Amino acid sequence: MAKIVTSRKACTVNPLKMSQPIGAVLAFLGLDHCMPALHGSQGCTAFGLVLFVRHFRENIPLQTTAMNEATTILGGMDNIEEAILNIWTRAKPEIICIASTGLTETKGDDVDGYIKLIRKKHPELVDLAIIYVSTPDYKDAFQDGWARAVTKLVEELVIPPFEKGGVGVISAGISQINILAGSHLTPGDIEEIRETVQAFGLDPIILPDLSGSLDGHIPEEFMPTTMGGTTLADIRRMGASGFTLAIGEHMRAATEAMHAKCGTHYEVLDRITGLEASDRFIALLAELSGNPVPNKYRRQRSQLVDAMLDGHFFFGGKKIAIGAEPDLLWAIGNLLAEMGCEITAAVTTTQSPLLEKIPTAEVLIGDLEDLEQKAQNCDLLITHSHGRQMAERLDIPFLRMGLPLFDRLGAAHRLSVGYRGTRDLIFEIGNMFMANAHEASPSTWIPSQEECNADTSATAH
């Protein structure tokens, strides 16, 4: 059981954490024909936009309610109204999703109330879906914002089977299932999940679906909204699914919301990286579908087993330092521990029920300065691109994972789920260890001066 420690420093140095509102924004970017907006001052939007542009290397639709000091004090009703109308006329989205920021939360804007008033005032907006989620910057972290956004989407948009527009009785053999995807999954991961689910004859609706919007496809036309992602119609239809499969512990609240609203049975898979974890995923799909496991996945499973056999030599006893949000830390930390590594330093951004179960002595909710201190004697550093400076100082191999990844290509297509994703990840990390192996030299077995001193002092005791 890991001890959970929260940093007591007054000054965060080299942040690992990013803020809630942009976590919510990323979830909204996984919806089709959507325009996300931050209710706050323009700079928050600009920073979020640049961050995602650099990570995905894609156009990022994101707007702002453009609050200033005066409007903040007076309340943001007018700005929200104007923003909605402007977005509606200029970008013609099907859905506008607004996340609050620290500024407007400090003032305490009642945005849900504003939206009701705006709806009354503007009946022409009847077909436009408007979602609001509260995500103050000064609380929690990126993955919490994502989780809240998805929960809100479920609560507001999904139509229960027995309500107007619902499907009524859901037949037992229905193939439609919901996948609620966590923020630690890349567009590549989501694509892999979809293909796997479909291979069992199941028909998934994935929310949010970044593989539709931020996978780097070339659209025919240029649109100011998202192009691809979960459609509004599909979100509404989720109430008619036979099952909800959540991937990532932070998707639990959204899953429960779905259950509460529609009675949908569910399972939360804490991760699908690693052999056993992937087995659970595949076995569950077999059970849900009643179909045998396709040959393709039997073959992939044995490839993964082989990769573990070939690779474990290089992993055993290696010391790892990881800085990541809880669900990513959980997935990667467990995989590495299963391969024989020792998680020497684990730093994360926010609370999660997973933290105490992480196979390490201590999990610190802190920053990259903390991680750097704890990572001194490690063999591998894993964190997002902001680890580049410390990796250089520590002079140890550095695997970039998480978000942002701004100094490498292909962030969207990094794969770490399922048999195939785990296999490739083992190869990638194993190769880093191999490349860094120390060649033996004549002095390798001569004890260093320090060790000699330590020996003599030990005998003196």
Next chain:
Amino acid sequence: MLQSKIQDVFNEPACGKNQGKSEKERKKGCTKQLVPGAAAGGCAFDGAKIALQPITDVAHLVHGPIACEGNSWDNRGAKSSGSRLYRTGFTTDISELDVIYGGEKRLYKAIREVIEKYDPPAVFVYQTCVTALIGDDIEAVCKAASVKFGKPVIPIDAPGFVGNKNLGNKLAGEALLDYVIGTQEPEYTTPYDINIIGEYNLSGELWQVKPLFDKLGIRILSCISGDAQYKEVAWSHRARATMMVCSKAMINITRKLEERYGIPYFEGSFYGISDMSDSLRQTSKLLVERGAPAELLERTELLIRDEEAKAWQQLEPYKARLAGKKVLLITGGVKSWSVVSALQEVGMEIVGTSVKKSTVEDKERIKELMGQDAHMLDDMSPRDMYKMLKDARAEIMLSGGRSQFIALKAKMPWLDINQERHHAYAGYDGMVALVREIDKALYSPMWEQVRRPAPWES
């Protein structure tokens, strides 16, 4: 306090835009009212950070929730020849409790931690929206911390919600004027000492032009703020002349250096061959006027002659390949005219340029350069830009990173000319580099394949 500073900045007499305004108009300031749902661009805090973060040995501490620093740190391309402290992200990362009870105590402790652990020559403390709204008095905290720790701790009071990046640049300048400039003395001075203001050493561009000044024996006493050390900024009042690089960004520093210390300035650019030469010429002229030996002028002309000849020789092979190529140039304001002239030097045709952030003066210059029928686009929608490229009415787009996909998704070449770019384009070498990059972008063999439809689609 902050309000009067903002008014002061809006009153900037040396600003071309202001000269044509009535008293009342001027008070309203130059920050256009932003349109909710149709706005883009960074906040004043962002602008202040852009302007000051290049000071390399200072600890830049952001007082606010994680959003302001956590989402944006270490994302700018200013380079350093010395300390790397400026690339360390410091923030108070305030919590809900701080919002309720005030964040001043945390800020004070944070300053102490930074000084104890990193011992910088100075700490810059940046105000942000939430902490401004709850009334945290960063000025008072900084003052107390300065006294207690015996080190300059300087408040940068430019919370995001007071305006755009440009205003933030200026407020940053005000902070330097109030707290930094004039507080230290250089070891020695020479008649050849200059300031360069508004140059951030992005991708190392300052180092691209420094050798030119070196060759003339001109010493860059202080650069504000590219590759600067704190002390260099502190003694910038001892320079003999100032070159102001980006006209609107820090005009207030430049003008007040003249007002307070009698340092004359000119406005110049390092982009393009003729602009570079002009800048060298004007620098030397001002120095000579201030007492440097007149032979400097001759040496300057000789250097210009050599460098220009060398540059043209290097550009020669590209001229035929680039002549008549149609460029869509989307940049923030001032940079437009200097890049326009640079591209025209190799015979490219500018089919449109954005003037959204340009002053009347900027626009006049563009008109001069591009002729009366210059396509100045005040506010071109991304969709229109996309069409223009898709229809090949423009053959390459030069812009900042966030709009690159407009060109790339139209399968048209694009080149980054903003902050995050990876290449340095200043001076004679920089111009050659820019042209080389444009040529590479236009003539990549990849275009032919990516533009061809899949075999089953034609």
